Amino acid sequence: xxxxxxxxxxTPPGGWTADDMDNLPPGAPRMEPIDGxxxxxxxxxxxxxxxxRRLANELEEPAPEGIDVLLEMTMKLGKHxxxxxxxxxxGFEEGADDHLDWYRAxxxxxxxxxxxxxxxxxxxxxxxxxxxxxxxxxxxxPHFWRxxxxxxxxxxxxxxxxxLRDPRYVPITIARERLKLDVPxxxxxxxRALSGRR
Numbered sequence: 001x002x003x004x005x006x007x008x009x010x011t012p013p014g015g016w017t018a019d020d021m022d023n024l025p026p027g028a029p030r031m032e033p034i035d036g037x038x039x040x041x042x043x044x045x046x047x048x049x050x051x052x053r054r055l056a057n058e059l060e061e062p063a064p065e066g067i068d069v070l071l072e073m074t075m076k077l078g079k080h081x082x083x084x085x086x087x088x089x090x091g092f093e094e095g096a097d098d099h100l101d102w103y104r105a106x107x108x109x110x111x112x113x114x115x116x117x118x119x120x121x122x123x124x125x126x127x128x129x130x131x132x133x134x135x136x137x138x139x140x141x142p143h144f145w146r147x148x149x150x151x152x153x154x155x156x157x158x159x160x161x162x163x164l165r166d167p168r169y170v171p172i173t174i175a176r177e178r179l180k181l182d183v184p185x186x187x188x189x190x191x192r193a194l195s196g197r198r
Contacts, residue, residue, distance in 0.1 A: 008028070011037070011038075015033075015035070015080055016033040016038055017079050017080055018077070018079060018080065018082035021074065029041070030084070032074065032084045033080060034081060034131060034135075035080055035081070041084070042121065042124075044121070045121060047154075048086075048119050050195055050196050051154050051195055055194055056069050056071055058189045058190075059087070059089055059115075059187065062185060062186060062187055063185060064185055067089060067114065068090060068092060069089050070088045070108065071087060072084055074108075075110050075113060075116075075139070076110070077110055081135055083136075085118055085136075086117050086118055087115070087116075087117035088108055088117075089115035089184070090108050090113045091114055110136075110139040110141055111140065113139075113141045114143060114184045115143040115145060115184065116132075116141050116143070116144050117144075117145045118145075119147045120147065120148050120149065121149075128146055129146065133159070134168075136169075137168050138167060140167060142160065143161070143183070144159040144160075150176070153195050154176075154194050155175070156174070156189075156191055157171065158171070158172040158173050158175070159171055160183075175191050177190075178190060179191050
C-alpha cells in the first residue's frame with residue numbers, strides 16, 4: 001500500500017508560488033513550479049550529467065569578469081513560475097550583494113541572466129522545447145540554448161531573443177561539431193567532447 005502524501009505536498013489554494021519553494025521541508029525532492037503546479041525532477045542520465053558539467057566548464061573558462069556560471073539554480077519569473085535551468089550564465093556587479101547574496105541566495109533574478117541552458121531528456125521534452133523557452137523569452141532572457149541528445153552526440157540549438165513587444169526566440173545555429181559564438185561573449189566549444197565522445 002502506497003504511503004499517503006505528506007501535508008506539505010498538497011497544492012495550496014491558488015497554486016504553488018515561486019516563494020513557496022524556499023519553505024519546503026528538508027529532504028523534499030527537487031521540484032520546480034510551472035504555472036502553479038509542481039514538476040518533480042527525475043534522476044539525470046549519464047549523458048545529461050556529463051554534458052551539463054563539461055558545458056559549464058567550457059562557459060566558465062572564457063567568461064569575462066562579472067559573469068559567472070551556475071548549475072541547477074532557479075529563477076523567479078513570476079508569482080507561479082520558478083523554473084530550474086540546467087545551466088545559468090549570469091552577470092553580477094562586484095561587491096553588489098544586496099539582491100544576490102553569494103552564499104544564501106536560492107535563485108537568480110531573471111534580469112541578471114544572460115543564457116539559460118536546458119538539456120533535453122525523455123521526460124522533459126515538452127517543457128524544454130516549448131514551455132520553458134516561452135517563459136524565458138517573456139522574462140527577457142537574451143539567450144537560450146537547448147541541447148538534444150543525438151545518435152552521434154549532443155546537438156546544441158542556439159536561440160536569441162527577438163522582439164520587444166512580443167518577445168520570442170529565433171534560431172541562430174545548431175552545432176554538432178564545434179560551437180563558435182561572439183555573444184554574449186566569445187566561446188569556442190568542442191561540442192562532441194561534451195558527452196565524452198570525440
